[in-house]
Amino acid sequence: MKFTFLKAFLLLGVAVTIPSGFAADKKSFTWPNGAKAAVNLAYDDALNSQLDNAIPALDKYKLKGSFYLTLASDTIDKRLEDWRAAAASGHELANHTIFHQCSGAIPGRESWVVPHRDLDKISVDALADQIRFANTVLFSIDGKRERTYTTPCGDLKAGGENYLPAIKSEFVAIKSAFGGVIPDMTTLDPYAVTVAVPENVTGKQLIAVVKEAAEKGTMANFTFHGIGGDHLSVSKEAHEELLKYLADNNDIYWTDTFLNIMKHVKAEQARL
Numbered sequence: 545m546k547f548t549f550l551k552a553f554l555l556l557g558v559a560v561t562i563p564s565g566f567a568a569d570k571k572s573f574t575w576p577n578g579a580k581a582a583v584n585l586a587y588d589d590a591l592n593s594q595l596d597n598a599i600p601a602l603d604k605y606k607l608k609g610s611f612y613l614t615l616a617s618d619t620i621d622k623r624l625e626d627w628r629a630a631a632a633s634g635h636e637l638a639n640h641t642i643f644h645q646c647s648g649a650i651p652g653r654e655s656w657v658v659p660h661r662d663l664d665k666i667s668v669d670a671l672a673d674q675i676r677f678a679n680t681v682l683f684s685i686d687g688k689r690e691r692t693y694t695t696p697c698g699d700l701k702a703g704g705e706n707y708l709p710a711i712k713s714e715f716v717a718i719k720s721a722f723g724g725v726i727p728d729m730t731t732l733d734p735y736a737v738t739v740a741v742p743e744n745v746t747g748k749q750l751i752a753v754v755k756e757a758a759e760k761g762t763m764a765n766f767t768f769h770g771i772g773g774d775h776l777s778v779s780k781e782a783h784e785e786l787l788k789y790l791a792d793n794n795d796i797y798w799t800d801t802f803l804n805i806m807k808h809v810k811a812e813q814a815r816l
Contacts, residue, residue, distance in 0.1 A: 571816050573729045573761070575808075579798035581757035582805045583790060584765045586610040586719070586739070588640055588694060590617035593773035595626045601771075601784050603633065605791035610802040612640035612694045612767075615681050624685065631686035636801035639678050639693045639715070645671065646697035663699050671702040672710040679714060692802045694719040694739070694767065708735060717806035719765065725756045726763040730816055734806055739767040743776045747785025750778075754789070758796055763805065 575582055585602070587594045590613040602609050611630065613620060620627065631637045647664050648657035659665065679691050693715045700706050700720060708720060712735050723738030740753060750766070757764040770777035790799045798805070 573812050573816065575761075575798050577798065578795070580761055580796050581754065581798070582763045582808075583754050583757065583797050583799045584610060584763070584802045584805055585768070585787075585799065586612060586638075586694070586766060586802060587768045587771070588612045589614050589644065589769055589775075590619045590627075590640070591770055591774040592619055592623070593770045593777070594768075595619065595623055595630070597773070597780050598768065598771040598783065599630050599635065601780070601787055602635070605787045607787055607791060607799050608634045608636070608801050608804075610636040610638050610692065612638045613682065614640045614644040614696075615642045615678050616644070628685055631688075634801075636692070636803050637682055637686050637688075638802065639675060639682060639691050641671075641696055642674050642678050642681075644696045645702075647699045647701070650697075663696075663702055664704065666702050668702045668705050668707045668710050671707050675711050676714055690803060690807075691715050692717045692719070692806065698722055716803055716810070719767065719802070725753060725760060726765070727760065729762050729809060730813060732763075732809065732813075734810055737765060737806070739765040741767045741769075741776065742778050743769075745778060745782060747782040747789075750782060750786040751789050754786070754797060763809075765802070 585607065587598055587609060594611060598609065613627070627637060643661050645661045645663040645666060646653060646657050648662040649664055682691065683689060691714065693711065698721060700708060708718065712718065717734040717737060719737045719739045721736060721738045722741060724740055726732055726738065742750060754764045768778055769775055771783050772780035790797050
């Protein structure tokens, strides 16, 4: 009714004084504690350098990261207690499949996509079963049920068919494409979130990404791999420069697990 009267007065050319607090009726997307942007620091493939370098750096700056575990990785077998300790300290353990299957049809992958783990040669149903079982294994590590997922290699098809519809119900959110800063939080599909995959970059370049997110009021998602070692590596120095910047500016950036951020995003989208 308030808007009906206001529109009528305006159409008649009558001057209207808008009461204080009236503008607050307009809803907009917000981040916790007045932050301007959210930042997720994620790490794929369950690598030794993440346990040795990334987690100690995160803990030093009191930041929480998301670790997308490939459950057939040697570190799950040999360093299980380290992953369990990471979860106990507040880091997210998330699903990155059991075997990290990728499409072998893409040029340049011939040397590392082995035939029995070629995503083009597995059915949607078989892959979905493996992904659901991976959630069960993760539960045995950290005792949690809510999960997020990142698609290996950004590939979306198993046996030529999009497999995400078969697994969406298992996850709070999914990272499924490559891209920069999220342009609009209100229209973001929680099951098609884009990520930046840094390699051989400087701390300044990483910081530039989060600054862009703050300018837009949105979100920056990093998917790191090796930190000071392993593959697709970022130096320990560049990684720590980003972490220090985020910790020093925690009034601007809400840095948290992808699970916590996306639960907030979905709640805000439902509110608007």
